[in-house]
Amino acid sequence: MVRTNRSPRLIDVAHASGVSIATASRALSGTPGVSDSVAEKVRQAARELGYVANLHARSLASGSTATIGLVVHEIGDPYFSEIASGVLSLAAEHGRTVQICHTGRDPEAEVEQVRSLVANRVGAILIAGSGFVDASVEAPMRFEVQRYAEAGGRVAVVGRHHLGVDSVLPDNRPGGRAVAEHILGLGHRRIVVVSGTLELTTVADRLEGVRDALEAAGLDADDVPVLEGPFTREGGRECIRRMLADHPRTTAVIALNDDMAIGCLSQLRSSGVSVPGQVSVSGFDDVAVAQDLSPGLTTVRLPMAEMGARALTLALKEPGARARRQRVPAELVVRDSTGPAAR
Amino acid sequence: MVRTNRSPRLIDVAHASGVSIATASRALSGTPGVSDSVAEKVRQAARELGYVANLHARSLASGSTATIGLVVHEIGDPYFSEIASGVLSLAAEHGRTVQICHTGRDPEAEVEQVRSLVANRVGAILIAGSGFVDASVEAPMRFEVQRYAEAGGRVAVVGRHHLGVDSVLPDNRPGGRAVAEHILGLGHRRIVVVSGTLELTTVADRLEGVRDALEAAGLDADDVPVLEGPFTREGGRECIRRMLADHPRTTAVIALNDDMAIGCLSQLRSSGVSVPGQVSVSGFDDVAVAQDLSPGLTTVRLPMAEMGARALTLALKEPGARARRQRVPAELVVRDSTGPAAR
DNA sequence: CTCCTCTACGAAAGCGCTTACGTAAGCGTT
DNA sequence: AACGCTTACGTAAGCGCTTTCGTAGAGGAG
Numbered sequence: 001m002v003r004t005n006r007s008p009r010l011i012d013v014a015h016a017s018g019v020s021i022a023t024a025s026r027a028l029s030g031t032p033g034v035s036d037s038v039a040e041k042v043r044q045a046a047r048e049l050g051y052v053a054n055l056h057a058r059s060l061a062s063g064s065t066a067t068i069g070l071v072v073h074e075i076g077d078p079y080f081s082e083i084a085s086g087v088l089s090l091a092a093e094h095g096r097t098v099q100i101c102h103t104g105r106d107p108e109a110e111v112e113q114v115r116s117l118v119a120n121r122v123g124a125i126l127i128a129g130s131g132f133v134d135a136s137v138e139a140p141m142r143f144e145v146q147r148y149a150e151a152g153g154r155v156a157v158v159g160r161h162h163l164g165v166d167s168v169l170p171d172n173r174p175g176g177r178a179v180a181e182h183i184l185g186l187g188h189r190r191i192v193v194v195s196g197t198l199e200l201t202t203v204a205d206r207l208e209g210v211r212d213a214l215e216a217a218g219l220d221a222d223d224v225p226v227l228e229g230p231f232t233r234e235g236g237r238e239c240i241r242r243m244l245a246d247h248p249r250t251t252a253v254i255a256l257n258d259d260m261a262i263g264c265l266s267q268l269r270s271s272g273v274s275v276p277g278q279v280s281v282s283g284f285d286d287v288a289v290a291q292d293l294s295p296g297l298t299t300v301r302l303p304m305a306e307m308g309a310r311a312l313t314l315a316l317k318e319p320g321a322r323a324r325r326q327r328v329p330a331e332l333v334v335r336d337s338t339g340p341a342a343r
Numbered sequence: 344m345v346r347t348n349r350s351p352r353l354i355d356v357a358h359a360s361g362v363s364i365a366t367a368s369r370a371l372s373g374t375p376g377v378s379d380s381v382a383e384k385v386r387q388a389a390r391e392l393g394y395v396a397n398l399h400a401r402s403l404a405s406g407s408t409a410t411i412g413l414v415v416h417e418i419g420d421p422y423f424s425e426i427a428s429g430v431l432s433l434a435a436e437h438g439r440t441v442q443i444c445h446t447g448r449d450p451e452a453e454v455e456q457v458r459s460l461v462a463n464r465v466g467a468i469l470i471a472g473s474g475f476v477d478a479s480v481e482a483p484m485r486f487e488v489q490r491y492a493e494a495g496g497r498v499a500v501v502g503r504h505h506l507g508v509d510s511v512l513p514d515n516r517p518g519g520r521a522v523a524e525h526i527l528g529l530g531h532r533r534i535v536v537v538s539g540t541l542e543l544t545t546v547a548d549r550l551e552g553v554r555d556a557l558e559a560a561g562l563d564a565d566d567v568p569v570l571e572g573p574f575t576r577e578g579g580r581e582c583i584r585r586m587l588a589d590h591p592r593t594t595a596v597i598a599l600n601d602d603m604a605i606g607c608l609s610q611l612r613s614s615g616v617s618v619p620g621q622v623s624v625s626g627f628d629d630v631a632v633a634q635d636l637s638p639g640l641t642t643v644r645l646p647m648a649e650m651g652a653r654a655l656t657l658a659l660k661e662p663g664a665r666a667r668r669q670r671v672p673a674e675l676v677v678r679d680s681t682g683p684a685a686r
Numbered sequence: 687c688t689c690c691t692c693t694a695c696g697a698a699a700g701c702g703c704t705t706a707c708g709t710a711a712g713c714g715t716t
Numbered sequence: 717a718a719c720g721c722t723t724a725c726g727t728a729a730g731c732g733c734t735t736t737c738g739t740a741g742a743g744g745a746g
Contacts, residue, residue: 007461007494009732020696025734035694050490052462056408057732059399060701067442067463076428076631076648078421085419088445092452097459099410100443102431109435116440118350119395120410147393151350233635266635288419292576292609294637305419352702363726368704378724400702403731690745697738708727715719 008049017045028053059121066096068315069117073105073129077232077259078287079304083128083158086305090312096123105231107132111140114148124154124315128308130202131160137199138162149319156315158307159202166314166324168307172202175300175330176209177216179254179282182298182332184217187341188252188280191224194239194264195256196231203231206256206284229260236263244271251279251341258283258290258299265293265337276339286333296335303328351392360388371396402464410440411658412460416448416472420575420602421630422647426471426501429648433655439466448574450475454483461487467497467658471651473545474503480542481505492662499658501650502545509657509667511650515545518643518673519552520559522597522625525641525675527560530684531595531623534567537582537607538599539574546574549599549627572603579606587614594622594684601626601633601642608636608680619682629676639678646671 014024019038027034027042034042045051059065070087072080084100091098099122101113110127117125125148132138145163149155155165159172183191193210196203211221227242229235236255240263243250255261261283265275273279275295283290286301307328314324357367362381370377370385371394377385388394402408413430415423427443434441442465444456453470460468468491475481488506492498498508502515526534536553539546554564570585572578579598583606586593598604604626608618616622618638626633629644650671657667 010734011732021733022697022735023695026695029734031734033694038694052458054403054732055463056399056402057701058734060397060403060703061732061734063701063734065399074428075418075431076421076425078419078424081421081424081427082419084424084443085417085445088418088443089447092444092456097442097444097463099440100427100431101435101440102428104432113435115395120398120440233631262632262635265637266639269637288576289605289632292605293635294608294612296609354702364703365705365727366725369725372704374705376724381724397702400731401704403733404702404704406704406731688746691743693740693742695738695740697736699734699736701732701734704729704731706727706729709725710723711725712723713721715721716717 007054008051010051010053013042013046013049013051016049017042065121065123067099067120067122068096068124068126068312069099069101069120069122070126071110071113071117071128072100072102075100075102078289079257079259079285080128082287082304083308086308087126087312089305090309094316105129107137107141111144114141114144118144118148118153122153124156124312126308126311126315127155127157127160127163128311129159130200131162133199133201133204135162154315154319156311158311161201164323166311166320168311168314168326168328170302170307170328171330172205173209173212175284175302175332176206176256177213178209178330178332179284179298179300180210180213181216182334183252183254183280183282183338184213186252186280186338189219189341190247190250191252191254192243192247192250193224193226193254193256194236194243194260195226195228196235196260197228198226200231203256210254231257231260233259233263233266236260237267238263240264240267240271244273252338253279253281255281255283258285258287258297261297261299261337262289262293265297275337278342280338280341282338291335293337295337298335298338299333301331301333351394353394353396356385356389356392356394359392360385408464408466409438410442410463410465411467411469411655412463412465413441413443413469414453414456414460414471415443415445418443418445421632422600422602422628423471425630425647426651429651430469430655432648433652437659448472450480450484454487457484457487457491461491461496465496467499467655469651469654469658470498470500470503470506471654472502473543474505476542476544476547478505497658497662499654501654504544507666509654509663511654511657511669511671513645513650513671514673515548516552516555518627518645518675519549519599520556521552521673521675522627522641522643523553523556524559525677526595526597526623526625526681527556529595529623529681532562532684533590533593534595534597535586535590535593536567536569536597536599537579537586537603538569538571539578539603540571541569543574546599553597574600574603576602576606576609579603580610581606583607583610583614587616595681596622596624598624598626601628601630601640604640604642604680605632605636608640618680621685623681623684625681634678636680638680641678641681642676644674644676
């Protein structure tokens with residue numbers, strides 16, 4: 001019977017080139033033990049038939065995969081999409097494919113997604129995005145990740161500690177300190193921090209850095225209001241409305257990510273507050289649009305794409321005896337959204 | 344021999360629950376023909392063992408996959424990341440995983456990526472992003488896609504015609520016409536179009552719409568300069584520099600996507616040109632940040648996430664006798680970046 | 687010429703699952 | 717009681733590869 005309408009299999013290539021399926025397999029996957037002439041004949045036949053190996057069969061037989069899994073909070077968010085971009089580019093160079101899932105910042109969905117990646121037998125799992133301060137929230141994730149790692153899976157995370165695996169960690173705290181010092185240096189004293197939920201370690205770390213700077217400047221960090229809202233543009237808008245109501249004399253807003261900062265800018269503009277004339281605003285992350293906003297956003301640059309790529313590099317390496325940590329420096333980028341404090 | 348350090352297999356679950364492997368399979372995958380009591384026993388055992396099915400084995404045996412492939416030009420670009428977001432969310436609801444690749448707008452890389460998705464035996468392929476006007480560039484892609492479709496694969500595209508498969512098509516031309524009419528309605532006559540490469544069908548279609556409006560207004564469309572540059576923020580900046588040099592009396596810029604429009608805004612600001620006071624600017628797409636820019640960007644809204652979701656829905660459906668086409672309306676969103684023409 | 691060592695290749699055993707097919711038991715009909 | 721039909725389950729044949737092991741043949745040493 002002729003197999004119509006189906007992709008050719010290895011055995012078809014083998015027949016076409018007059019060798020056994022074993023030899024064909026070796027020739028195509030580059031395993032030694034095949035003479036050059038035969039190997040070339042096989043490759044030729046494969047080309048003519050338009051043969052593409054069935055990766056499922058390959059993985060099943062060999063027990064390994066070229067697929068790597070990437071878990072992000074929300075792919076539509078530029079912070080994550082830039083990380084993803086770095087991962088995808090490097091993965092393509094290595095001939096690896098990437099499975100992405102996003103979790104909507106829901107810890108349960110996150111665990112769920114990791115499970116599904118494990119089921120897919122991906123070769124490595126990359127997890128991007130903040131962890132949770134509360135260890136009990138983090139526990140199921142930790143469990144799942146450990147089990148996978150013990151079974152031989154590779155895991156790397158970006159911007160997340162406490163998971164006991166290789167990690168790429170941005171200098172959130174020093175970065176927070178740097179912006180805050182910048183703001184203080186401009187003479188601001190009536191400052192407000194606009195922040196995502198403090199349950200996120202990223203938020204907590206950045207805030208800690210801000211407090212460091214405040215204390216170093218001889219201020220009481222507890223005197224600076226921290227307005228909490230969703231870690232999104234809408235959250236930024238919301239916080240500014242609260243700020244205008246409750247702390248009308250504020251001269252500087254330190255937002256703990258660019259998304260919120262953008263929301264802040266937007267709301268201040270609609271409220272008729274000039275930036276940086278009346279109020280200065282800073283962000284964190286330096287997403288691509290930050291420089292194209294008006295005014296250009298003063299922020300802390302994190303090389304997101306590179307962070308993604310580095311996480312992948314870690315995951316592709318042999319596991320070390322203990323978890324590796326790579327620090328990524330955060331660099332203050334001063335633009336036009338911050339200026340001297342109004343008198 | 345005890346299998347240490349490996350994930351449990353179906354047969355382990357079968358033994359643990361005292362049934363055959365066939366019954367266990369049926370119970371876990373929900374295939375009818377198993378009594379409720381036995382099914383529950385099996386599920387219980389699976390849970391206790393922490394069993395997760397090996398999807399490679401499953402795909403190999405069943406000949407189908409729950410994985411769907413998504414090809415985009417650049418995941419870091421908000422247009423695509425928002426589409427991806429729609430796809431990921433809907434896919435998760437259907438218990439599907441998504442493999443994403445980005446191609447850097449390189450037609451060859453695109454074909455390459457589709458091939459690799461085919462090798463992965465994904466159940467469906469989604470392709471987002473503009474096609475090419477030049478049919479010869481599009482041909483290899485068309486070939487690959489057709490072969491996959493004939494072998495039973497499902498394909499859907501968003502924003503791309505000519506591929507002979509199910510498609511979700513934004514109203515680029517009517518959208519282009521709508522913005523242009525808006526600009527004309529504000530009294531602008533010295534207009535410049537800032538455009539990505541005309542080789543992209545998306546660009547060509549939007550431009551066609553703009554020309555429709557110009558002609559309808561009794562103008563000669565050929566009198567309106569079309570500045571071509573990369574379809575990115577940097578491209579927008581570049582075009583504005585050319586515009587300021589070559590067409591200094593321009594009062595309105597119609598950018599053919601938001602990314603370029605953002606670059607235009609940015610460059611105009613650095614060049615000290617007020618928007619919309621001296622020059623009005625419009626975009627296309629309505630990416631999330633568009634509303635938070637200063638001034639808020641007048642643009643044409645495309646429901647990107649929804650478009651992604653709809654493409655997935657099409658791909659998940661049974662194929663029709665002929666390729667389906669879903670039009671997605673484009674809606675003009677007027678914000679602050681456009682105003683009456685200066686006298 | 688015999689013996690041994692390589693090298694190049696083939697045969698066949700899985701990898702972990704799905705599913706077509708076979709069968710035994712239960713139940714209603716006549 | 718004999719018959720068929722349905723339901724619930726087991727047996728076993730793959731899915732398309734990789735990889736271990738075995739072997740034939742070439743070539744070198746003695």
